Amino acid sequence: MTLNLCVLTPNRIVWDSEVKEIILSTNSGQIGVLPNHAPIATAVDIGILRIRFNDQWLTMALMGGFARIGNNEITVLVNDAEKGSDIDPQEAQQTLEIAQANLRKAEGKRQIIEANLALRRARTRVEAVNAIS
Amino acid sequence: MSTSNLSTRVISKPSIHESVSLSFRSQLNPFPVLDPTPFSRTNVYQPSTLPSIQNGIRELRERIETVKNTKKVTEAMKLVAAAKVRRAQEAVINGRPFAETLVEVLYSINEQCQLEDVEIPLTAIRPVKKVALVTITGDRGLCGGFNNAVLKKVETRIEELKNLGLDYTVISVGKKGNAYFRRRPSVNVDTTIEREYFPTSKEAQVIADNVFSLFVSEEIDKVELVYTKFVSLIKSDPVIHTLLPLSAKGEVRDVSGKSVDASEDEFFRLTTREGKLTLERDRVTGLKRTEFSPNYQFEQHPAQILDALMPLYLNSQILRALQESYASELAARMNAMSNATDNAVELKKNLSIAYNRERQAKITGEILEIIAGAEALM
Numbered sequence: 203m204t205l206n207l208c209v210l211t212p213n214r215i216v217w218d219s220e221v222k223e224i225i226l227s228t229n230s231g232q233i234g235v236l237p238n239h240a241p242i243a244t245a246v247d248i249g250i251l252r253i254r255f256n257d258q259w260l261t262m263a264l265m266g267g268f269a270r271i272g273n274n275e276i277t278v279l280v281n282d283a284e285k286g287s288d289i290d291p292q293e294a295q296q297t298l299e300i301a302q303a304n305l306r307k308a309e310g311k312r313q314i315i316e317a318n319l320a321l322r323r324a325r326t327r328v329e330a331v332n333a334i335s
Numbered sequence: 336m337s338t339s340n341l342s343t344r345v346i347s348k349p350s351i352h353e354s355v356s357l358s359f360r361s362q363l364n365p366f367p368v369l370d371p372t373p374f375s376r377t378n379v380y381q382p383s384t385l386p387s388i389q390n391g392i393r394e395l396r397e398r399i400e401t402v403k404n405t406k407k408v409t410e411a412m413k414l415v416a417a418a419k420v421r422r423a424q425e426a427v428i429n430g431r432p433f434a435e436t437l438v439e440v441l442y443s444i445n446e447q448c449q450l451e452d453v454e455i456p457l458t459a460i461r462p463v464k465k466v467a468l469v470t471i472t473g474d475r476g477l478c479g480g481f482n483n484a485v486l487k488k489v490e491t492r493i494e495e496l497k498n499l500g501l502d503y504t505v506i507s508v509g510k511k512g513n514a515y516f517r518r519r520p521s522v523n524v525d526t527t528i529e530r531e532y533f534p535t536s537k538e539a540q541v542i543a544d545n546v547f548s549l550f551v552s553e554e555i556d557k558v559e560l561v562y563t564k565f566v567s568l569i570k571s572d573p574v575i576h577t578l579l580p581l582s583a584k585g586e587v588r589d590v591s592g593k594s595v596d597a598s599e600d601e602f603f604r605l606t607t608r609e610g611k612l613t614l615e616r617d618r619v620t621g622l623k624r625t626e627f628s629p630n631y632q633f634e635q636h637p638a639q640i641l642d643a644l645m646p647l648y649l650n651s652q653i654l655r656a657l658q659e660s661y662a663s664e665l666a667a668r669m670n671a672m673s674n675a676t677d678n679a680v681e682l683k684k685n686l687s688i689a690y691n692r693e694r695q696a697k698i699t700g701e702i703l704e705i706i707a708g709a710e711a712l713m
Binding site for chain 1: 426429430432433434436437440444535536537539540544548552631632633634635639640642643644646647650651654
């Protein structure tokens with residue numbers, strides 16, 4: 203019995219095939235999903251999704267959304283998702299530094315909130331790249 | 336000798352077209368045998384109000400070249416726009432699974448949550464004091480009345496809001512809208528966002544973040560989205576939809592609160608039939624609401640989950656509007672360039688006729704000169 207994973211973004215379908223196991227980061231911590239998991243619905247935080255596929259672990263950076271785990275059918279709806287192999291490490295590092303600089307410069311509640319979100323996204327991307335190596 | 340005069344005139348460049356016509360007429364006068372009216376008629380047209388056709392031969396030739404090049408450009412632009420329309424459609428189709436699943440999930444969670452009293456900030460209905468209008472326009476011109484239609488709609492809406500006594504602000508997306516509002520300082524513009532080449536979810540995220548923060552911080556009580564809906568390749572409508580507050584069921588509502596959900600959407604495909612571009616439609620049956628759905632256990636409190644869902648929904652709505660606007664812009668550009676190409680063809684035809692007429696008149700005149708000169712010698 204394998205799980206069928208579907209990762210959807212507004213732009214395209216990022217992943218649509220069978221996997222053995224996934225580890226998802228949610229607002230209330232990380233959860234691992236094996237086949238025949240109980241059906242749950244959860245919010246997904248800005249973080250890393252690990253997929254066990256052909257006895258290999260793949261990482262994907264998710265930018266927040268929602269996940270629904272049904273009868274061996276997992277649907278993840280996120281604003282944006284990037285496979286770890288698709289991210290350029292230098293570019294991700296640079297984005298992280300820019301985001302950190304922006305956070306230091308931010309003033310006012312609205313800007314701080316936006317800067318924080320951008321920082322978390324950048325950090326997730328850097329982690330996704332590093333996790334493979 | 337008149338013939339030598341004639342030859343020198345032919346070689347020299349006529350600087351002003353009047354000088355050509357005048358010298359021509361002066362050469363004709365010594366030959367009353369010929370009826371000069373056909374040629375003088377063309378010359379009489381010269382000082383008329385329409386300077387378009389009756390220039391000198393050289394100018395006509397140059398104009399024909401220019402029109403030919405312009406026609407090539409407009410034709411190329413039309414084909415480029417046609418190719419991009421297909422890509423825009425594909426993007427809409429790719430975004431469908433996301434949007435459908437989202438609405439399904441929203442629906443089922445709402446059903447399960449109906450017993451509890453869940454408060455979600457994005458659906459909060461407050462007494463409206465200030466309205467934000469998100470205007471989506473294009474970046475480049477040469478697309479017919481596309482941008483103007485949207486901007487006119489915004490202006491009408493602003494008038495309506497002013498009459499109702501409500502305050503408003505404008506968030507403009509797209510260079511054309513930005514330039515327009517920059518020239519009208521009477522309209523309050525909150526932010527202007529530049530569009531990227533192709534509508535992406537990152538871009539939608541930027542707008543969504545902006546709108547989200549304005550709404551949640553209670554600076555704005557209602558957000559309306561003004562964009563062009565793609566009806567067909569020839570027709571597109573600027574519409575206004577209410578973006579925030581979101582309806583709990585995830586329906587799309589227009590300004591007066593009526594639901595204008597696209598339950599039966601059409602797919603449009605640009606194909607060729609007999610060498611001409613045609614539009615084919617496929618209808619999509621409405622969402623199949625699965626009656627059977629396992630009772631999901633919520634990992635977190637339903638409020639948190641809905642909190643995570645609403646921004647996704649907001650994002651997908653904005654992205655959908657951007658994509659439809661982009662497709663309408665491409666269709667408008669295709670039409671405008673197609674009309675321009677047709678006009679260019681017609682103009683070239685008229686110019687060619689005038690050019691040939693002038694050329695033949697000149698040749699006939701030369702022949703007459705030579706014959707008359709030969710006769711005079713004999």
